[in-house]
Amino acid sequence: MYILAIESSCDETSVSIVKDGVEEISTVILSQMDTHANYGGVVPEIASRMHVENITIVIDEALKKANMKMEDIDAFAVTYGPGLIGSLLVGLMAAKTLAFIYNKPLIPVHHIAGHIYANNLVKRLEFPLIALVVSGGHTELIYMKEDYSFEKLGGTLDDAVGEAYDKVARVIGVPYPGGPLVDKLAHTGVDTYDLPLPLNDDSYNFSFSGLKSAVINLAHNERQRGKDIIAANMACSFQNRVVEILVKKTMKALKFYNVDNLIVAGGVAANKGLRQALTEACKKASVNLIIPEMKYCTDNAAMIGAAAYYAYKRGDIAGPYLNAKAVTLLK
Amino acid sequence: MKYLFIDSATTNLVVAIINEGKVAYIYNNDGGLDTSSKMMPILDEAFKASKLKPQDINKIFVVTGPGSFTGIRIGLTVAKTMAYSLNIPIIPISSLEVMASGNGGTALINARRGYVFAGTYDAELNVIYPDSYILMSDNLKKPYISYDKFDFAVEKPIVDVLKVIRKHENNKSVNPHLLKPNYLKLTEAEEKFNHDRES
Numbered sequence: 408m409y410i411l412a413i414e415s416s417c418d419e420t421s422v423s424i425v426k427d428g429v430e431e432i433s434t435v436i437l438s439q440m441d442t443h444a445n446y447g448g449v450v451p452e453i454a455s456r457m458h459v460e461n462i463t464i465v466i467d468e469a470l471k472k473a474n475m476k477m478e479d480i481d482a483f484a485v486t487y488g489p490g491l492i493g494s495l496l497v498g499l500m501a502a503k504t505l506a507f508i509y510n511k512p513l514i515p516v517h518h519i520a521g522h523i524y525a526n527n528l529v530k531r532l533e534f535p536l537i538a539l540v541v542s543g544g545h546t547e548l549i550y551m552k553e554d555y556s557f558e559k560l561g562g563t564l565d566d567a568v569g570e571a572y573d574k575v576a577r578v579i580g581v582p583y584p585g586g587p588l589v590d591k592l593a594h595t596g597v598d599t600y601d602l603p604l605p606l607n608d609d610s611y612n613f614s615f616s617g618l619k620s621a622v623i624n625l626a627h628n629e630r631q632r633g634k635d636i637i638a639a640n641m642a643c644s645f646q647n648r649v650v651e652i653l654v655k656k657t658m659k660a661l662k663f664y665n666v667d668n669l670i671v672a673g674g675v676a677a678n679k680g681l682r683q684a685l686t687e688a689c690k691k692a693s694v695n696l697i698i699p700e701m702k703y704c705t706d707n708a709a710m711i712g713a714a715a716y717y718a719y720k721r722g723d724i725a726g727p728y729l730n731a732k733a734v735t736l737l738k
Numbered sequence: 739m740k741y742l743f744i745d746s747a748t749t750n751l752v753v754a755i756i757n758e759g760k761v762a763y764i765y766n767n768d769g770g771l772d773t774s775s776k777m778m779p780i781l782d783e784a785f786k787a788s789k790l791k792p793q794d795i796n797k798i799f800v801v802t803g804p805g806s807f808t809g810i811r812i813g814l815t816v817a818k819t820m821a822y823s824l825n826i827p828i829i830p831i832s833s834l835e836v837m838a839s840g841n842g843g844t845a846l847i848n849a850r851r852g853y854v855f856a857g858t859y860d861a862e863l864n865v866i867y868p869d870s871y872i873l874m875s876d877n878l879k880k881p882y883i884s885y886d887k888f889d890f891a892v893e894k895p896i897v898d899v900l901k902v903i904r905k906h907e908n909n910k911s912v913n914p915h916l917l918k919p920n921y922l923k924l925t926e927a928e929e930k931f932n933h934d935r936e937s
Binding site for chain 2: 445446450452453455456458459460462463464466467477492493496497499500501503504505507508509727728729730731
């Protein structure tokens with residue numbers, strides 16, 4: 408079954424053709440990152456404008472790259488949420504139109520399900536598993552006992568982890584997109600700043616706004632005293648706290664649910680500090696750790712096409728009324 | 739010839755199918771939100787009612803603005819996707835011209851803070867004052883035509899899809915990949931960015 412998938416939930420217009428949920432035939436990603444860098448973050452209206460300008464070009468390139476015609480496609484899939492509503496709507500309307508004119512099924516895919524299933528393109532998922540989804544918009548721990556069954560164990564109560572990285576980057580003078588650069592900087596610094604371990608409790612929830620505020624306050628106080636903060640050390644201290652709490656709660660979930668497969672997904676899965684710490688912890692606990700290749704960490708339509716196959720098998724077929732949702736629970 | 743017409747730039751959604759010079763189907767309703775949910779069911783109904791398939795369409799006329807940014811994108815994405823995948827010529831249309839298509843006049847869309855999107859057309863849809871994003875002014879020719887509420891009198895638009903299509907039937911079609919919305923206005927972020935760069 409060939410699925411043409413569209414992902415436009417944030418600042419990447421992406422289209423992929425995926426076969427049977429496991430084989431990536433072609434992927435095209437048009438990133439708007441350079442444009443949004445001018446504004447220090449993603450501007451929703453600009454993102455929507457760029458999606459509508461590029462959507463058909465990206466669809467066409469994905470077909471050409473696959474050496475396929477629209478008639479060869481068996482179903483269309485699209486990210487319906489969560490994400491920026493204006494951005495989502497462009498991909499959604501394009502997918503609905505294609506499903507309508509070719510009279511093929513339309514498969515709605517939750518963005519987080521996509522991130523988890525990115526791993527399926529590398530190696531077939533093994534169940535049960537725990538998924539740690541970490542990105543600019545999400546921080547969630549999910550338990551899956553079988554394909555396309557999602558039980559959310561916990562999530563962030565405020566900022567997503569990637570969001571906290573971007574904000575801390577701004578405070579310590581690292582340009583947008585801050586996450587990867589803070590990670591890089593952290594490896595050159597020493598953990599000298601006294602920052603709190605955020606939401607260090609028995610739940611599977613996370614909270615990063617307190618930690619972010621602690622960084623802001625510390626930097627402010629130092630500057631008030633005429634001293635400047637050492638960016639590399641602040642990056643290192645911040646990253647250590649973030650990684651420690653993520654690893655701690657993830658390992659706890661694996662133990663409690665007696666699961667030995669861990670999947671990490673989302674843009675922050677590219678974080679070297681997190682990858683290193685999880686690799687060590689999983690080795691110690693004999694947990695099978697699966698972290699996707701870098702290209703699957705960021706938003707892409709291949710992951711949507713992979714998830715869509717299992718969504719379809721579960722019976723997820725949308726009618727023409729399907730709408731985009733900025734906030735939506737993974738079920 | 740068989741034509742599809744889509745205008746989702748204002749609160750008044752118009753979807754029409756024209757078959758050999760006659761209106762085979764028209765949806766023309768004001769006050770609707772949630773265009774993204776309604777669009778495909780209306781299109782489905784349009785094709786069923788006119789006993790045609792998307793593949794039968796010879797030309798697509800789509801409103802590219804000005805108006806609601808999200809609204810414009812919904813109709814335009816549908817039209818572009820259809821034009822590109824079925825290789826159908828596509829022709830951009832002004833929302834203000836559609837609003838003025840009854841008897842002519844100045845079509846207005848409230849753009850807030852005293853600003854309007856305005857365009858003046860005569861009864862034959864010739865442009866008298868080109869579509870603009872401007873501060874509302876008395877210099878604009880009456881009658882004023884709008885779906886929006888203002889603190890002055892406006893007439894409800896009378897939409898004459900056939901008139902608009904006849905006017906633009908022989909326009910050169912546009913490459914759907916290159917067809918963009920006609921917002922007539924930068925985003926606030928861009929305005930601020932340009933302002934900061936200049937000063």
